[in-house]
Amino acid sequence: MKYRSLYIKVISALLVFGAWEIAGRIPISYAFPTFFESMSALARMTFDGSIFVAYSETLKPLVIGVAISTVLGIGLGLWIGLSERFEWLFSPIFIVMQAAPLAALIPLLVMAYGIGLTSKVFVVCIMAMPVIVLSTSSAVRNTPSSMQQMATSFLAKDHHILLKIIIPAASPVIFSGLRLGVSAGFIGAILSELKITPTGVGDIISYSRSIADYPSMYAAIFSIILLAVLFLNLLEKIENLLFKGNDRGYVTD
Amino acid sequence: MIVDMSQTNSDFAGVQQPEQDIAVSVRGVSKNYGAVEALKDMSLEFPRGQLTSLLGPSGCGKTTLLKIIGGLLKPDSGEIVVNGKPVVGPGPNRAFVFQDFALLPWANVLRNVAFGLELRGVAKSEREDKAAKYIKDVGLAGFEQAYPHELSGGMRQRVGLARALSVDSKVLLLDEPFSAVDEQTRRKFQEDLLSLVANENKTFIFVTHSIEEAVYVSDQIAILLPRPSRVSEIIRPSSFRLKGAENIRRDPEYLDIVDEIWASLRNYVE
Amino acid sequence: MIVDMSQTNSDFAGVQQPEQDIAVSVRGVSKNYGAVEALKDMSLEFPRGQLTSLLGPSGCGKTTLLKIIGGLLKPDSGEIVVNGKPVVGPGPNRAFVFQDFALLPWANVLRNVAFGLELRGVAKSEREDKAAKYIKDVGLAGFEQAYPHELSGGMRQRVGLARALSVDSKVLLLDEPFSAVDEQTRRKFQEDLLSLVANENKTFIFVTHSIEEAVYVSDQIAILLPRPSRVSEIIRPSSFRLKGAENIRRDPEYLDIVDEIWASLRNYVE
Amino acid sequence: MWIRGYKLPAMSSLLVWGLLWEVVGQLGMTFFIPPLSDVFVTLFEIIGTPAFLKALSETAQAFCAGVFFSVAIGIPVGILMGRSRLLDELLLPWVNIFVSAPLTALVPVLMVLFGFGMKSIIITTTLFGIWIIILNTRAGVRQINRSLVEMATSFGASPMDAFLKVYFWAALPEILGGVRIGVIRAVKGVIIGQLLISIVGFGALFELYASNFLMSHFWAVLIVLFTLAFSISEFLGYLEKKVAYYAASR
Amino acid sequence: DTLKIALAETPSDELAAFFVALDRAKANGLDYEWTAFSDEELAVQAILSGQMDIGFGTPYSAMQRSKAPIRIIFQLSKLKFFPVAVEEYTDLSQLDGQPIMLHSRGGGTDSIANVIEDRMSMSFGDRSYVPGSSNRVVAMLAGQADATILDLSNKNKIIAEAGDRFNVLPMFDVDASDEALFANLDWIKDNSEQVDILVEALVSVWQDMAEDPTVISRETNPDGPIGQLPAEILAELDGFYTEAVAGGLYDPNGGGRIAAKADLDWYAAAGQLDGNPEEMNIEDFWYLAPLDAAMK
Numbered sequence A: 001m002k003y004r005s006l007y008i009k010v011i012s013a014l015l016v017f018g019a020w021e022i023a024g025r026i027p028i029s030y031a032f033p034t035f036f037e038s039m040s041a042l043a044r045m046t047f048d049g050s051i052f053v054a055y056s057e058t059l060k061p062l063v064i065g066v067a068i069s070t071v072l073g074i075g076l077g078l079w080i081g082l083s084e085r086f087e088w089l090f091s092p093i094f095i096v097m098q099a100a101p102l103a104a105l106i107p108l109l110v111m112a113y114g115i116g117l118t119s120k121v122f123v124v125c126i127m128a129m130p131v132i133v134l135s136t137s138s139a140v141r142n143t144p145s146s147m148q149q150m151a152t153s154f155l156a157k158d159h160h161i162l163l164k165i166i167i168p169a170a171s172p173v174i175f176s177g178l179r180l181g182v183s184a185g186f187i188g189a190i191l192s193e194l195k196i197t198p199t200g201v202g203d204i205i206s207y208s209r210s211i212a213d214y215p216s217m218y219a220a221i222f223s224i225i226l227l228a229v230l231f232l233n234l235l236e237k238i239e240n241l242l243f244k245g246n247d248r249g250y251v252t253d
Numbered sequence B, C: 001m002i003v004d005m006s007q008t009n010s011d012f013a014g015v016q017q018p019e020q021d022i023a024v025s026v027r028g029v030s031k032n033y034g035a036v037e038a039l040k041d042m043s044l045e046f047p048r049g050q051l052t053s054l055l056g057p058s059g060c061g062k063t064t065l066l067k068i069i070g071g072l073l074k075p076d077s078g079e080i081v082v083n084g085k086p087v088v089g090p091g092p093n094r095a096f097v098f099q100d101f102a103l104l105p106w107a108n109v110l111r112n113v114a115f116g117l118e119l120r121g122v123a124k125s126e127r128e129d130k131a132a133k134y135i136k137d138v139g140l141a142g143f144e145q146a147y148p149h150e151l152s153g154g155m156r157q158r159v160g161l162a163r164a165l166s167v168d169s170k171v172l173l174l175d176e177p178f179s180a181v182d183e184q185t186r187r188k189f190q191e192d193l194l195s196l197v198a199n200e201n202k203t204f205i206f207v208t209h210s211i212e213e214a215v216y217v218s219d220q221i222a223i224l225l226p227r228p229s230r231v232s233e234i235i236r237p238s239s240f241r242l243k244g245a246e247n248i249r250r251d252p253e254y255l256d257i258v259d260e261i262w263a264s265l266r267n268y269v270e
Numbered sequence D: 001m002w003i004r005g006y007k008l009p010a011m012s013s014l015l016v017w018g019l020l021w022e023v024v025g026q027l028g029m030t031f032f033i034p035p036l037s038d039v040f041v042t043l044f045e046i047i048g049t050p051a052f053l054k055a056l057s058e059t060a061q062a063f064c065a066g067v068f069f070s071v072a073i074g075i076p077v078g079i080l081m082g083r084s085r086l087l088d089e090l091l092l093p094w095v096n097i098f099v100s101a102p103l104t105a106l107v108p109v110l111m112v113l114f115g116f117g118m119k120s121i122i123i124t125t126t127l128f129g130i131w132i133i134i135l136n137t138r139a140g141v142r143q144i145n146r147s148l149v150e151m152a153t154s155f156g157a158s159p160m161d162a163f164l165k166v167y168f169w170a171a172l173p174e175i176l177g178g179v180r181i182g183v184i185r186a187v188k189g190v191i192i193g194q195l196l197i198s199i200v201g202f203g204a205l206f207e208l209y210a211s212n213f214l215m216s217h218f219w220a221v222l223i224v225l226f227t228l229a230f231s232i233s234e235f236l237g238y239l240e241k242k243v244a245y246y247a248a249s250r
Numbered sequence E: 001d002t003l004k005i006a007l008a009e010t011p012s013d014e015l016a017a018f019f020v021a022l023d024r025a026k027a028n029g030l031d032y033e034w035t036a037f038s039d040e041e042l043a044v045q046a047i048l049s050g051q052m053d054i055g056f057g058t059p060y061s062a063m064q065r066s067k068a069p070i071r072i073i074f075q076l077s078k079l080k081f082f083p084v085a086v087e088e089y090t091d092l093s094q095l096d097g098q099p100i101m102l103h104s105r106g107g108g109t110d111s112i113a114n115v116i117e118d119r120m121s122m123s124f125g126d127r128s129y130v131p132g133s134s135n136r137v138v139a140m141l142a143g144q145a146d147a148t149i150l151d152l153s154n155k156n157k158i159i160a161e162a163g164d165r166f167n168v169l170p171m172f173d174v175d176a177s178d179e180a181l182f183a184n185l186d187w188i189k190d191n192s193e194q195v196d197i198l199v200e201a202l203v204s205v206w207q208d209m210a211e212d213p214t215v216i217s218r219e220t221n222p223d224g225p226i227g228q229l230p231a232e233i234l235a236e237l238d239g240f241y242t243e244a245v246a247g248g249l250y251d252p253n254g255g256g257r258i259a260a261k262a263d264l265d266w267y268a269a270a271g272q273l274d275g276n277p278e279e280m281n282i283e284d285f286w287y288l289a290p291l292d293a294a295m296k
């Protein structure tokens, strides 16, 4: 059953898209286009190249922000997980960042960083970083102690224990935080384009919405989701590659 | 055959031979876990180039003692001296085989075995060559790429053993290293240990529950009392090796000494 | 003393006594893990009210066989019949002692021991009384409230043993149940097992690496070939128990049979 | 954090940050950040007003319901996904999709399906909280020591027993970590729901205060929210510490 | 049936007059409830999907593109926007070639900018978009931009906050609608009684307000959504309405045909409507019966 998982994916996709098409045809709302209308809008945007232009704009803050959040987030998360002092001082910041309604804070960001790339990168970071930091730090605390002891007995230095024991042991949870962080980063990038300055894909969404071109709006949203899902799958591949033995399969197998 | 017996721990200091070269000495070590007294004022010396077995009831504190010697636990009082220097933590002169194996679940056999070398900064190709050799020695050739969860209990134990042997330390702390392997393999490993003792002057501290094994491989056997643990006797069954593993099972001297240990162990159980 | 020997697996069907009551029978079972062939067309019968030991090299598939009998793994082919019914999954008629203990780290000793009963829906006070009794039997009185990570290796093993005994199943599957306990305790447990066999007509399937232990406690010993595992011989060393544990060590008959097993085990290793 | 043998309460570091805020506010660097003391004065002024109490109850209701659904759905789904290949293959793509869908964009669809009332806000809150709970639970379950599962099965555990007595507990450290983050995210979710769907509750207050530049009002409401997020997070952190004794020895 | 009103923003000073009208309508037997949405598009979608009855906004493109028969019934306010620039600019023509900050592509401010370019035969430089008037105020205050277009209340705020740094540039009058009430035609016909009561109340308030702007603050229900606003905001109600009435923000006649015609011209020029405004039929966008009835 080599292709089983592919079949399952295709079937469930067909079901959902079918439901979408039907819902669009009823229609459940005049603002809800059918699947085919949306896909033809997507095809149109792909062929006239406008979607690529938009993404070249959107991906800039996204990539920068996600890269910063990943590196800084995992680093800070490790530090918070390891040092009680650091946790005491800094975990409130991330809880605040995580809980703060970003939309309400955007004026502050605009004030401080203007309406350019910096603000957008900032939004992406604010969205992506806290989950990464908090997951990493909680995972670090659950590292099996017998393995730490083993490494110590084989003369592991602190950085060895960190890199070779704590990170691999914590990796499943770090990666689940990372997934959420990266997707939050996607959302942040779009949000910043909707709320700070409409450029790129956010512009397509808000413009087609304001001219009631709903198929284009849904097509743009669909393309973001598609991109994010592809990216998350890539992330999962990386996880499986880096920490192969951590994948012990499913209990039902 | 020499059998020294020092009935109590306080006598013990008197019988030690000063001319002997002591690799590890345990001096008045106590250790409590909360209300549980694991070790109480324990003193014991491990001569260099010899194999010392620790025999004692389950839960008496053998693992605790080994971990203290290994520098993984701090004693509540007392000290450990290795090669004349007090122990403050783990060191390259000691390698550990863990009772619960302590393998990295995310690493395959090759990486697990090479892990000790990896931590010492040995280059990848070199450490993998070395690891491959030890994997073969413990009979796991062909399983280099397997992950711990794909191995049987005994195979996991052998991975832990190979890891400790590969770092080539002078003192080896073995916590029930053969408990899950079959007799045949165990016999081979015993021979390997003995040849390491004889040819490379390594010092072994060895926990086992098999009296026969202890008698066969040990230069000295320390018999521990149950919790709180102290040394009750030291026995030196030093000449069986020469007779060969095949023959000793029916050797009356061997059987006598097993009975003797058996008798002194059972004394306090119940 | 009776020693039956059936040289090969194919002969085996012929030697079984039809009048004997068979509790568990393994019929042509094969199991592969990916490319690793663990069991290959294995057939074996376990008479009711007897203790059968499985002896074989580490990694040959003993645990795999036990898990298949326990209904925890599905064989690739063949079937298991318990009390005349084919096994499709775990059942209350079989209890398991796991090689790696499988204790719940978040539960204390009392709850761990009572866990089998808890899953069978026994009321709290009743199951805790029962668990307390078995905890005492395995020598852990006083540790009821301790958590697994506060126990020594041997103590953990005894918790797993107490849990399996407390559910009072007719068939017990014991995977190296005494590997981490001291000789004295092991001897006591062996006596306990034997009295369960004698008085309660329980059927034991017992994995061990100690030939001496197998010879002492077993009604029949199945010697397994290395991977892919089949039964190479069945040995029935049935009369040593009567002689008493104390005396058999020097008994020449005992020594002969140990040597015999040893010889046949070593045949194929290397 | 310990100072001279005294354990400082976890939130005490907020005092440090609060002090920093006060200083920045007093310096008058920007009208956006009024001194913390002003914010507190405003907070006490508005805290008893009917508008505030109404917003509080609307927000609390939506939040509690949203958290309840994220936990009650997220944990079982996460466990099932970590346990069964079929379910994982079926659900993971959709989890990934929902995780990555910009919620702001999903909201119109939600509104179409569920209307503008409480229901849509609760769903938005749930959508914020649930994914990390599912993902963390799944990660926790996949790390479970297989022997524990086999042990429970061998003693005849029913699927429900296995669920409640083994999977849940074995993955509990990860689950709690996930719930903690999920709940904090839900605080944000409920506000965003209130801002995007229909402007009610604290969302309405934020909108009103921000658009009228009533900065100390704005921060006062934000402080109420942060306090909420903190106390929940600290409570869950306390639970996490309770399971720490076995988390590292699984 | 309860009338469900979709507001495009949370109740604030600008909506005080509308709520006064609602109170009067209630006295005449209208049963209503309102929901505030974060922006006009959401309110439009709510009407399109039938979950709300009457919405706020100027949904011309939705009317043209979607299959739903949406009609405007009352003009609430005119497009009164104020170009604001840093003090070195005193006249619109000076902004030729200068960058400007607007709300969104295709939005109201964008169309104003288009029309300004048209009438003054000039062209702005780069247009950057910052949604939300208050965000644009912040960006101006922080020196992120030199020129923008603001609504009345945000213009007042920026001048109050830093009047010395910014100028309000004079601009021509516009009759087109900024906010209007709209609904689905089928629904309007089914509920003409309710619609009539509401429009009548609106007309009466709008006319009273034209005579005396303080009527709003006097008639505001202290327990209603406006009465509950912070005192800081309530204190400015009279000032706001006096200035708004003086500035012609509110048409006492509810817009009607004049406004409809102006809207078509304006939104076609602004790019929200496709086609020639001369050829468009007012009846496709407005439903005038209730207003006509109220004006009698």
Ligand SMILES: Nc1ncnc2c1ncn2[C@@H]1O[C@H](COP(=O)(O)OP(=O)(O)OP(=O)(O)O)[C@@H](O)[C@H]1O
Pocket: B033, B034, B036, B038, B057, B058, B059, B060, B061, B062, B063, B064, B065, B099, B227, C149, C150, C151, C152, C153, C154, C155, C180, C181
């Ligand atoms: N982390 C711990 N916390 C509390 N008590 C502990 C801890 N580790 C060990 N103990 C207790 O210390 C005693 C000695 O344990 P230790 O593991 O040293 O025994 P051992 O001699 O190695 O036993 P075994 O032969 O069964 O492995 C036991 O009674 C055990 O309960």
Ligand SMILES: Nc1ncnc2c1ncn2[C@@H]1O[C@H](COP(=O)(O)OP(=O)(O)OP(=O)(O)O)[C@@H](O)[C@H]1O
Pocket: B149, B150, B151, B152, B153, B154, B155, B180, B181, C033, C034, C036, C038, C057, C058, C059, C060, C061, C062, C063, C064, C065, C099, C227
């Ligand atoms: N989950 C698994 N995945 C892949 N291979 C496995 C798995 N479990 C066991 N094996 C392989 O099956 C073979 C038999 O394993 P098993 O655990 O049954 O051995 P055993 O006889 O119990 O050995 P031991 O005496 O060492 O416990 C081993 O070679 C092992 O590598």
Ligand SMILES: [Mg+2]
Pocket: B062, B063, B064, B099, B175, C152, C153, C154
């Ligand atoms: Mg031990």
Ligand SMILES: [Mg+2]
Pocket: B152, B153, B154, C062, C063, C064, C099, C175
């Ligand atoms: Mg096994």
